[in-house]
Amino acid sequence: xxxxxxxxxxxxxxxxxDSCRSFVDDVVxxxxxxxxxxxxxxxxxxxxxxxxxxxxxxxxIRTLGVPEEFxxxxxxRETEVRTFALIAEEIARGDSGLADKLVQNxxxxxxxxxxxxxxxxxxxxxxxxxxxxFLLAHCLTEPRGASxxxxxxxxxxxxxxxxxxxxxxxxxxxxxxxxxxxxxxxSLYVVYANTDPSVGMLQGTSSFLVPxxxxxxxxxxxxxxxxxxxxxxxxxxxxDCRIPADHLLVKSTALASAGQYFRAxxxxxxxxxxxxxxxxFERTADYVQNYVQGGRILIKHxxxxxxxxxxxxxxxAVRSLVERASKAVDxxxxxxxxxxxxxxxxxxxxxxxxxTHALELxxxxxxxxxxxxxxxxxxxxxxxHMDATVDVSRMKIIKNMFPATAGKYAGPET
Amino acid sequence: xxxxxxxxxxxxxxxxxxAKAISAAGRIGGEVHVLVAGSGCQAAAEAAAGLxxxxxxxxxxxxxxxxxxxxxxxxLIVSLAGGYDAVLxxxxxxxxxxxxxxxALLDVMQISDVVAIDGPDLFQRPIYAGNVIQTVRSTDAKKxxxxxxxxxxxxxxxxxxxxVEAVAIPENPGRSSFVRSELSRSERPELAGARIxxxxxxxxxxxxxxxxxxxxxxxxxxxxIGASRAAVDAGYVSNDLQVGQTGKIIAPDLYIACGISGAxxxxxxxxxxxxxxxxxxxxxxPIFQVADYGLVADxxxxxxxxxxxxxxxxxx
Amino acid sequence: MKILVAVKRVADPNVKxxxxxxxxxxxxxxxxxTMNPFDEIAVEEAVRLKExxxxxxxxxxxxxxxxxxxxxxTALAMGADRGLLVRTDAVVEPLxxxxxxxxxxxxxxxxxxxxxxxxxxxxANQTGQMLSALxxxxxxxxASKLVVGDKAIEVTREVxxxxxxxxxxxxxxxxxxxxxxxPRYASLxxxxxxxxxxxxxxxxxxxxxxxxxxxxxxxVHEPATRKAGIKVGSVGELVERLRMEAGVLR
Numbered sequence: 013x014x015x016x017x018x019x020x021x022x023x024x025x026x027x028x029x030d031s032c033r034s035f036v037d038d039v040v041x042x043x044x045x046x047x048x049x050x051x052x053x054x055x056x057x058x059x060x061x062x063x064x065x066x067x068x069x070x071x072x073i074r075t076l077g078v079p080e081e082f083x084x085x086x087x088x089r090e091t092e093v094r095t096f097a098l099i100a101e102e103i104a105r106g107d108s109g110l111a112d113k114l115v116q117n118x119x120x121x122x123x124x125x126x127x128x129x130x131x132x133x134x135x136x137x138x139x140x141x142x143x144x145x146f147l148l149a150h151c152l153t154e155p156r157g158a159s160x161x162x163x164x165x166x167x168x169x170x171x172x173x174x175x176x177x178x179x180x181x182x183x184x185x186x187x188x189x190x191x192x193x194x195x196x197x198x199s200l201y202v203v204y205a206n207t208d209p210s211v212g213m214l215q216g217t218s219s220f221l222v223p224x225x226x227x228x229x230x231x232x233x234x235x236x237x238x239x240x241x242x243x244x245x246x247x248x249x250x251x252d253c254r255i256p257a258d259h260l261l262v263k264s265t266a267l268a269s270a271g272q273y274f275r276a277x278x279x280x281x282x283x284x285x286x287x288x289x290x291x292x293f294e295r296t297a298d299y300v301q302n303y304v305q306g307g308r309i310l311i312k313h314x315x316x317x318x319x320x321x322x323x324x325x326x327x328x329a330v331r332s333l334v335e336r337a338s339k340a341v342d343x344x345x346x347x348x349x350x351x352x353x354x355x356x357x358x359x360x361x362x363x364x365x366x367x368t369h370a371l372e373l374x375x376x377x378x379x380x381x382x383x384x385x386x387x388x389x390x391x392x393x394x395x396x397h398m399d400a401t402v403d404v405s406r407m408k409i410i411k412n413m414f415p416a417t418a419g420k421y422a423g424p425e426t
Numbered sequence: 427x428x429x430x431x432x433x434x435x436x437x438x439x440x441x442x443x444x445a446k447a448i449s450a451a452g453r454i455g456g457e458v459h460v461l462v463a464g465s466g467c468q469a470a471a472e473a474a475a476g477l478x479x480x481x482x483x484x485x486x487x488x489x490x491x492x493x494x495x496x497x498x499x500x501x502l503i504v505s506l507a508g509g510y511d512a513v514l515x516x517x518x519x520x521x522x523x524x525x526x527x528x529x530a531l532l533d534v535m536q537i538s539d540v541v542a543i544d545g546p547d548l549f550q551r552p553i554y555a556g557n558v559i560q561t562v563r564s565t566d567a568k569k570x571x572x573x574x575x576x577x578x579x580x581x582x583x584x585x586x587x588x589x590v591e592a593v594a595i596p597e598n599p600g601r602s603s604f605v606r607s608e609l610s611r612s613e614r615p616e617l618a619g620a621r622i623x624x625x626x627x628x629x630x631x632x633x634x635x636x637x638x639x640x641x642x643x644x645x646x647x648x649x650x651i652g653a654s655r656a657a658v659d660a661g662y663v664s665n666d667l668q669v670g671q672t673g674k675i676i677a678p679d680l681y682i683a684c685g686i687s688g689a690x691x692x693x694x695x696x697x698x699x700x701x702x703x704x705x706x707x708x709x710x711x712p713i714f715q716v717a718d719y720g721l722v723a724d725x726x727x728x729x730x731x732x733x734x735x736x737x738x739x740x741x742x
Numbered sequence: 743m744k745i746l747v748a749v750k751r752v753a754d755p756n757v758k759x760x761x762x763x764x765x766x767x768x769x770x771x772x773x774x775x776t777m778n779p780f781d782e783i784a785v786e787e788a789v790r791l792k793e794x795x796x797x798x799x800x801x802x803x804x805x806x807x808x809x810x811x812x813x814x815x816t817a818l819a820m821g822a823d824r825g826l827l828v829r830t831d832a833v834v835e836p837l838x839x840x841x842x843x844x845x846x847x848x849x850x851x852x853x854x855x856x857x858x859x860x861x862x863x864x865x866a867n868q869t870g871q872m873l874s875a876l877x878x879x880x881x882x883x884x885a886s887k888l889v890v891g892d893k894a895i896e897v898t899r900e901v902x903x904x905x906x907x908x909x910x911x912x913x914x915x916x917x918x919x920x921x922x923x924x925p926r927y928a929s930l931x932x933x934x935x936x937x938x939x940x941x942x943x944x945x946x947x948x949x950x951x952x953x954x955x956x957x958x959x960x961x962v963h964e965p966a967t968r969k970a971g972i973k974v975g976s977v978g979e980l981v982e983r984l985r986m987e988a989g990v991l992r
Contacts, residue, residue: 023811023812023815023937024815024933024934024937026812027812027815027816027819027928027933027936028930028933030776030816031819031927031928031929031930031933032930034927035927070926070927070929071927071928071929071930072929072930072931072932073930076930084931085930085931085934086931086934086935087934099930302710302712303710493906495908496871496881496883497880497881500875518902519884519899519900519901519902520901520902522867522883522884523871523881523883523884523899523901524871525871526836526867526868526869526870526871526872526875527871527872527874527875527881528875529837529868529872530837530840530871530872530873530875530876531875531876533837534837534956535835535836535837535955535956535957536836536837536866536868536872537957538865538866538867538868539865539867548960552865552965553768553863553864553865554753554759554768554862554863554865555755555862555865556965557758557759557760557964557965558759558760558761558768558962558963558964558965559962559963559964559965560959560961560962561959561960561961561962561963562957562958562959562960563957563958563960564956564957565956565957565958566956599878601878601879601880601881601910601911601914602880602881602882602908602909602910603908603909603910604906604907604908604909605896605907605908605909606906606907607901607904607905607906607907608904608905608906608907609903609904609905610903610904616902616903618902622990647991664904665886665900665905665921666900666901666902666903666904671862672919672920674902679990680984680988680990680991690758697968700990701984701988701990702968702971703980703984709973714970714973715968715970716968716970717970717971718971718972718988719971719972719973719974719980719983719984719988720970720971720972720973720974721973721974721976721977721980722973723977728977731977732977732980732981735977735978735981736981736991739981739985739991739992
């Protein structure tokens with residue numbers, strides 16, 4: 013692909029990108045290519061094999077977002093989200109499930125370092141660093157929905173069903189969370205719950221830190237998904253789950269002002285999606301330059317060349333928007349929310365088209381499981397839904413662009 | 427013009443690479459002398475003396491030269507270099523080890539791995555793993571060259587042998603000592619000079635399969651066994667059987683690649699073979715793009731069948 | 743113990759480099775560059791010696807254009823302590839490289855110098871041997887194993903037909919072959935830490951070394967490509983054709 017990165021990336025960013033790329037080329041891609049059937053055969057506990065996670069650990073990509081004082085990495089904060097995007101893209105180029113496993117840790121680490129009490133950071137960050145299997149999860153979505161519930165109107169009726177009620181020096185949580193990335197495997201969860209049923213979701217939602225072994229928390233299910241299968245998506249039930257009062261992260265406004273810490277997640281999502289697109293392109297470019305049809309390699313057939321050019325153009329357009337949006341998030345620009353939702357929704361639809369081209373240019377081989385193109389196609393499809401559907405993301409763009417008529421100042425027409 | 431060729435030998439016998447280096451030296455033009463350095467290497471010197479195109483053979487026979495460590499052999503060549511316009515060696519591991527040391531001591535920029543000689547100071551050599559050939563002109567008064575033996579024909583046997591003359595051995599610089607060597611013993615021909623090579627890739631999937639599947643075919647053909655880097659890295663065969671950019675670069679009359687996909691690094695090591703046969707079950711393996719005869723088949727079926735056919739032919 | 747490692751920035755080995763149409767050189771426009779793979783192995787070996795307490799300082803040196811600093815930064819991220827860039831835009835031949843490295847070695851006084859056995863661009867396989875000769879040191883080329891003692895080292899070398907082990911008194915020079923070790927990836931935290939490690943900059947003139955080439959490149963061309971032959975339908979057909987058509991089987 014095009015790599016005009018001089019002047020855009022710092023030397024360190026390029027070195028980090030190159031390290032991740034080597035890891036993916038040497039370790040991840042060969043595993044995925046030669047173990048395509050294991051995606052379906054493995055039990056949740058075996059996804060992924062230890063050697064791959066150890067490799068990821070060795071290059072230090074599980075614990076981005078952990079502050080240096082706790083043994084984490086000293087990423088430059090002013091370009092941190094851009095760096096996240098670069099790394100996420102490279103890992104997803106190898107496997108988007110592996111990338112998702114890892115990036116949940118980054119975005120939850122940001123929330124913890126921002127809102128958790130010092131003594132809790134001192135307790136949990138070292139555990140995260142010590143244990144290569146330690147994963148974090150971010151629990152928003154419920155069986156009755158997530159942001160799609162409050163998007164039309166921020167009214168009490170649209171609040172979360174999971175509730176947290178104070179009880180002495182504890183909070184008691186009851187409810188259910190579903191479609192949670194890393195939900196089946198995580199050791200520590202950030203959970204969002206309603207703490208004030210009398211107001212809208214933006215004013216009445218709080219966030220809590222919940223260790224996996226807390227009594228009352230049950231991991232009920234590992235979801236079998238169509239793509240991104242090496243990440244174990246899970247379902248959680250809270251039944252009188254008592255957590256100490258100091259585990260409250262953000263009171264009431266966890267989805268409002270504190271919601272800006274979700275932005276990095278949107279960028280990472282778009283970047284992972286971009287990585288899937290790059291994998292589609294590279295594999296297809298390789299294929300059409302080696303396979304012969306009608307006495308010529310495929311790329312010399314104009315219809316093939318045009319499709320390939322279209323793939324490359326879409327990928328570069330997505331990359332440009334991801335770059336611009338991540339810069340906006342890093343600089344806390346007022347348009348950051350709009351741009352990161354645009355990047356996410358645009359990436360998901362464009363890369364889906366890229367994956368479709370890949371499938372098409374592979375002919376019959378594109379449909380064969382062992383060729384791995386159908387995996388990329390399924391992995392691309394997941395992004396249309398993960399971390400908000402494309403339509404919800406579009407609504408968020410409009411609500412942010414037009415707060416008076418469609419956004420935070422808007423109410424029912426009387 | 428007088429040229430000194432450093433012989434590659436095993437004391438009691440002369441390697442084929444020497445005969446090829448002698449013919450390369452002949453292309454530069456001038457008188458060719460051969461230096462045989464070692465310990466108890468009279469036999470190798472006599473073999474060199476019987477090759478066509480050799481004007482003199484210099485024998486440096488002494489204990490300091492046993493195992494041909496770079497430091498004493500380089501000192502020896504430097505002590506003789508005054509009388510020569512060019513010093514040349516085959517680019518075997520020994521030649522590659524010794525010759526740059528000589529060049530530095532003579533303040534000459536060596537030309538490595540020469541594959542063609544276009545004139546007394548004009549040489550072709552591969553760069554970028556053989557993807558590109560560079561033609562260079564040396565401005566040094568004295569030339570130091572290593573030549574790729576497989577690119578040159580072997581000098582034939584002369585009608586009459588020239589005399590072997592002993593030369594003085596300078597003091598050993600003493601910066602190195604021989605500890606031990608672990609040479610893989612094999613009844614098969616040396617990979618570097620074999621007329622036929624049967625080579626296996628990762629698809630062989632075990633050391634045992636190299637022995638039970640490839641070896642019978644190799645032995646019936648009188649061939650050497652080679653391997654891809656993947657097979658060596660997987661531990662199926664020893665390192666010195668690796669064919670490729672970072673292993674041996676060979677050009678046998680017949681190269682039979684079994685279960686080798688044909689990574690560019692591998693092709694760099696065998697693409698100059700006269701006839702290439704590829705047996706691979708993937709019809710799109712890149713090896714087929716360089717093979718004269720390709721057979722899309724499972725090697726575990728095709729190779730034993732191949733063996734049976736040639737064994738039958740040998741009996742008939 | 744101090745170790746000096748020389749590294750070169752080269753075209754990525756996975757890129758197929760092409761000759762320019764006019765034969766004046768190779769086309770390196772917009773090609774990804776990386777550390778010479780054999781030099782990565784050399785850096786890794788030095789870092790391992792430091793990790794087991796055998797070495798206490800690793801200096802990496804590279805001779806080349808400004809961008810070679812990035813290659814040094816990679817070595818620092820792998821675990822080297824400081825870098826030295828001998829900056830020049832000229833093409834520097836192995837003999838001149840060896841002369842510069844000799845001057846660097848005389849200033850740094852390392853106990854061991856490790857380099858890759860060859861750079862994968864010019865494929866010369868000369869620098870280590872030349873440097874060792876100029877310094878009057880012993881050389882352990884094409885190393886697949888290195889055992890470091892207090893006053894001497896043992897180097898197991900990959901040679902035709904097997905392995906040869908030599909003993910060298912210190913100081914000594916080693917060139918790394920493919921199987922000496924498997925280099926690590928620079929980890930992300932170490933890449934950020936390497937940013938704070940120093941890289942000095944000099945020029946070849948600072949060492950009094952002239953870099954004018956001794957070899958003139960007359961022409962660069964691509965070898966004739968081998969054409970794909972035919973696919974045979976059976977082992978029988980293969981054997982028949984090898985006998986009758988190619989004449990390589992009896």
